Amino acid sequence: MHVHKQLKASDVFDIVVKIPEGKVTTYGDIAKILGHPGASRAIGRILNSNPNPIVVPCHRVVMSNGNIGGYAFGKTRKKELLKKEGLHFMRDDMHDFAGCRTNLAKLR
DNA sequence: GCCATGGCTAGTA
DNA sequence: GCCATGGCTAGTA
Secondary structure, three states, X not given: OOOOOOOOHHHHHHHHOOOOOOOEEEHHHHHHHOOOOOXXXXXXXXXXXXXXXXXXXXXXXXXXXXXXXXXXXXXXXXXXXXXXXXXXXXXXXXXXXXXXXXXXXXXX
16 A cells, blocks of 8 residues: 555656756656656755766756755856856845746646 | 755744 | 655664
């Protein structure tokens, strides 16, 4: 009982590769679209094990409140990468978070 | 038991 | 600030 299918890391990475440059999504949004609404923290753990940060842009995944969130190479690096894509921050919070948030359901 | 989160409550200013 | 959540790892027996 209470046996549900487990989150697959490859499913998470498959979504993250599709986030366009200059756009972001959240740990929670990825969790929801995969049918695991409570698994946002698990998403972060999976991203932390990203085997290929070059092709999988996990720096584009941030917290649901617009805060930068974590990054395996430090949030400073994560912010730099996002700034290079034209995004802006005040301290660790994104400017116009709503405006640069991508709709995962529409990605292809 | 840790942790790259999130949603909710209490209760300060 | 608290705590539920879910996947993972270290490391005890």
